[in-house]
Amino acid sequence: MTREFWTIFYFGVYFLLFICAVVGLGIWKTKRRRSRPPVEFKFLRGPGETLRRRMAKFDEDFVFRLVAAALAPVFVVLVVFGGVLAYRPRTWTQLWVGFGLSVLAFVATLIPAICWALRALMRYRDDRLGYLGERFVGDCLEPLKRQGWYVFHDVPGEAGKRKFNIDHVAVGPGGVWAIETKTRRKGRARPGFEPQKVFFDGKQLIWPWGEDSWGPEQARNRSEWLQEWLFKRTGISVEVRPVLALPGWYVVDKAHAVVRVVKPEWLSEDLPKAGSVLTDTQIDLIARQLDQHCRDVED
Numbered sequence: 001m002t003r004e005f006w007t008i009f010y011f012g013v014y015f016l017l018f019i020c021a022v023v024g025l026g027i028w029k030t031k032r033r034r035s036r037p038p039v040e041f042k043f044l045r046g047p048g049e050t051l052r053r054r055m056a057k058f059d060e061d062f063v064f065r066l067v068a069a070a071l072a073p074v075f076v077v078l079v080v081f082g083g084v085l086a087y088r089p090r091t092w093t094q095l096w097v098g099f100g101l102s103v104l105a106f107v108a109t110l111i112p113a114i115c116w117a118l119r120a121l122m123r124y125r126d127d128r129l130g131y132l133g134e135r136f137v138g139d140c141l142e143p144l145k146r147q148g149w150y151v152f153h154d155v156p157g158e159a160g161k162r163k164f165n166i167d168h169v170a171v172g173p174g175g176v177w178a179i180e181t182k183t184r185r186k187g188r189a190r191p192g193f194e195p196q197k198v199f200f201d202g203k204q205l206i207w208p209w210g211e212d213s214w215g216p217e218q219a220r221n222r223s224e225w226l227q228e229w230l231f232k233r234t235g236i237s238v239e240v241r242p243v244l245a246l247p248g249w250y251v252v253d254k255a256h257a258v259v260r261v262v263k264p265e266w267l268s269e270d271l272p273k274a275g276s277v278l279t280d281t282q283i284d285l286i287a288r289q290l291d292q293h294c295r296d297v298e299d
Helices: 002-032 050-088 092-147 213-232 265-275 280-294
Strands: 150-157 162-172 175-181 197-200 241-244 252-253 258-261 295-297
Touching: 002 050, 050 092, 050 150, 092 150, 092 162, 092 175, 092 265, 150 213, 150 280, 162 213, 162 265, 162 280, 175 213, 175 265, 213 241, 213 280, 241 265, 252 258, 258 265, 280 295
Parallel strands: 175 241, 197 252, 241 258
Antiparallel strands: 150 162, 162 175
């Protein structure tokens, strides 16, 4: 019996190592295989570029994540039960205790493995929703280009050691606008609230299920960073106006505060109404700096 078990044990270990080696080698070769174009192409970032890259990374690692999550509990059981047999249990009681320890080890490993895989899937689901929302807002901003505006997406930023991105930046006669996109799923509404309507009181968003101020604060912080960045790059002191766009929601902005909260469909109509703030020379200088900063897409 012992000889048969050790045969199965070694075969199981070999099987696990073989699968890990094949999956790891495949991922390594995929990442190492790079085309060599005649020139170095660099494109402007599109809407949701950061989320697109993260989803692509998930797609590359999906098989490895799934195999690792599925086989980790099996590997732990083989190690634990093999260790139990190494002590040569002399009675059936000792053997069943070892078997029980193996089952506990399996369950203790299975639950974190499932949570790890499920957390990755939920992150991918949220990333996809955010990506679609940013693509939608990007489409809503397209008409501005016919009115002399420049539109940039997923503008990278850095404050200290913290990296972030501004979802959209519009530059035109009406000034510079930093637009953040928040795509939220609709949930169960509280009594007295409509499920498709969100209110902004100047400080926080009042959703049908609750309140939060994270979106408006983020939009304001991003605009302040961009204003400082543009001044350092161009010497132009221009107020960067923060906007929070909520795709799929009917927005009631009661405060008309520094941060504007709007439906994305309103952007192409509202931004040109701001009046003339920048000259053509200033627009061109700001746009060239943003173009250089956002032109880093190679695939």
